[in-house]
Amino acid sequence: MLVEELMSTDVVTIPVEATVREAVGKLLEHEVGSVVVLSDEGNPIGIVTESDALRAGYVTERPFAEIPAKKLARHPVVTTTPSTTVQQVAGQMADNDVKKVPVMDGLELVGMITLTDIVWQLSDIRAEVGELATEPENWELD
Template sequence: MTLLARDVMTADVETVDADDEVADVLGKLSRRKFNGFPVLEDGELVGVVTQRDFVDLFEPSDRTLWIPIGLPPFLETVEYAIDLSWDELDAELDLAAAAGKPVRDVMTRDVETVAPDASIDDVLDILATDDPNVNRVPVLDGGDLVGIITREDVVRAFRDERASKP
């Protein structure tokens, strides 16, 4: 038996709307056991928002000064990073500034999807990319979101399939 996307997907998918505010989605995410939501606009999948998207929102990279130092006897320049932020204050200011933004401003837009009749190999090809942030694959049927497949779903399906064989 060949596993298909419909065999391993979770059909009851929690979503957020592209206009939902970052603060609301962060609150919703904190109460869930998963780390991301498909983002819909007028019922159509337009992206995915994950914990990683929120981490990127609060990274202090724009407040880090990189100083190249090349002193003999070193042949190559060594870079030292100095964080110019005030840590907690900056994080609070970042949160306050971002809290009212719509999720569309932080979501990942280019999301690979599969159809319900896609093979498990098609799903694995997406999940096994070099991008460590790809942890879920939305399942679309005629443009409608009908399910989602996580890495955990695939592992569980393979475990169950192996357990069912004599």
């Protein structure tokens, strides 16, 4: 199974100059768990999660409108491509301790895949692996 089969194409983003208040507004408006922080050129430079926003407000004791989102955005951003296998991106997530991975097609942000996306499809992924393991005559060798 490929990333493009599971990813969401509605990626919520904020500009690099956004505040945590603006990030939280997007989280609430779109009912998502994270927003991608984009550079002026449109490249992902970080991800802000709900937990990041709560932690920033608690630790700094400052209003969200005074905290730049880029200061708490997780970076470097781990990215993947639509043609990556779900098993590979799950490995990337585990290796980098992340739950959300932007999907890039070249320089274009085209989607987001999350650990939740993968978990919801786990039975299908297992079935696919099982089929491959039991049908070696269908394997194509290069």
